[in-house]
Amino acid sequence: MENTNVVYDILIVGGGPGGLSAALYAGRSEMKTLLLEEAFLGGQIATAHSVENYPGSIENPSGPKLIERMEQQVQHFGAEIVYDQAQKIEKNGDVFSVQGMSKKIYQAKTLIVGLGASPRTLGIPGEDEFRGMGVSYCATCDGAFFKNKVVAAIGGGDTALQESAFLTKFASKVYLIHRRDEFRGAKSLVSQAEKNPRIEILLDTVPLRVLGDSTVKGLEIQNKATGETRILEDVQGVFMFVGNNPNTALIKNFVDVDAQGYVLANADMSTKTPGLFAIGDMIQKPLRQAVTAAADGAIAAISAEHYIAGLE
Ligand code: NAP
Numbered sequence: 001m002e003n004t005n006v007v008y009d010i011l012i013v014g015g016g017p018g019g020l021s022a023a024l025y026a027g028r029s030e031m032k033t034l035l036l037e038e039a040f041l042g043g044q045i046a047t048a049h050s051v052e053n054y055p056g057s058i059e060n061p062s063g064p065k066l067i068e069r070m071e072q073q074v075q076h077f078g079a080e081i082v083y084d085q086a087q088k089i090e091k092n093g094d095v096f097s098v099q100g101m102s103k104k105i106y107q108a109k110t111l112i113v114g115l116g117a118s119p120r121t122l123g124i125p126g127e128d129e130f131r132g133m134g135v136s137y138c139a140t141c142d143g144a145f146f147k148n149k150v151v152a153a154i155g156g157g158d159t160a161l162q163e164s165a166f167l168t169k170f171a172s173k174v175y176l177i178h179r180r181d182e183f184r185g186a187k188s189l190v191s192q193a194e195k196n197p198r199i200e201i202l203l204d205t206v207p208l209r210v211l212g213d214s215t216v217k218g219l220e221i222q223n224k225a226t227g228e229t230r231i232l233e234d235v236q237g238v239f240m241f242v243g244n245n246p247n248t249a250l251i252k253n254f255v256d257v258d259a260q261g262y263v264l265a266n267a268d269m270s271t272k273t274p275g276l277f278a279i280g281d282m283i284q285k286p287l288r289q290a291v292t293a294a295a296d297g298a299i300a301a302i303s304a305e306h307y308i309a310g311l312e
Helices: 017-028 043-047 063-076 139-146 158-167 187-195 290-311
Strands: 002-013 033-037 080-083 086-092 095-100 104-113 117-119 150-154 173-177 199-202 205-212 216-223 229-232 235-240 244-246 276-278
Touching: 002 017, 002 095, 002 290, 017 033, 017 063, 017 104, 017 290, 033 104, 043 063, 063 080, 104 290, 139 158, 139 235, 150 158, 158 173, 158 187, 158 235, 173 205, 187 199, 276 290
Parallel strands: 002 033, 002 104, 033 080, 104 276, 150 173, 150 235, 173 199
Antiparallel strands: 086 095, 095 104, 117 244, 205 216, 216 229, 216 235
8 A cells, every 4th residue: 555645635536527627626726636537537428429508618519628628727726637546435533545446545634526427227138248249328439330220229318319319420210219208308309309310219118128149130129008019120239328327336434325326415515424525426416417517516625625624
């Protein structure tokens, strides 16, 4: 184990829009700040092909472009960014210690944790078997593999609607399959999908089984209203957009969660552990967007600053 021998004021775990915003505010407040990110900055928005609803992002930058700008702003205000995976958290007295995969120990007076959420799996036969061989959870990553092919997109939320439209840039046809008779996602996205000649919407329908040999060669579906099952034999790709699970394992001993596993954070982003703040998609909230994560990060940074002032 190597202790970095620095006690940061604010240690941010997770480099999505929430963590980056916290780093910006903390750095700008001249708090000694470190942001730990395990892989790449941006979290889920780093897989978005365009972001049209982040205020000011009028020219619809890609997710990575928007994140690159946030990173530049963070660096401008002096927060450090280190790539290491946080594996364990301890609190001794008023000091948090975070052990990284590198075996380094990072210490801080406060922790701001924004580890986001990961795409949910459906759990149907064939899903695991064909993962990466036609089953995908990311249209931006894998859509281009399906040029002039037929794919299915599963889900009825914003992601399913938005990504189905994106997939039509490549695929000759997208079956958009949703289990209920109305979509959960935004009305504007629903009408976009309805107008898209390459999207065939199948409501009240669930996927039963992904078929194939070495790659996907069909999808068995069932109409829930009639009970009828059939195989979509032309499907060569299946994109699952059925929501997310919050990544709370690292802090489960320090926070309370709701029935869905989302962290309970107060309006100032504090949790039941003094000095530990939770932000972004991992917390219970009515709207999970880059802009709300960024707002959480800003609030958490200022709350952490007030908390530290109270310690002194
Ligand atoms: P979501 O809103 O949780 O929607 C998940 C969808 O998957 C729902 O339609 C749900 O059906 C369906 N589903 C869940 N489990 C299923 C199962 N076992 N079998 C079949 N269908 C299943 O997730 P999301 O669309 O990924 O969105 C996550 C968050 O990001 C949301 O807050 C969303 O607003 C936000 N987001 C925003 C944008 C944007 O503003 N442009 C883009 C993407 C995401 P039911 O509807 O029946 O529950």
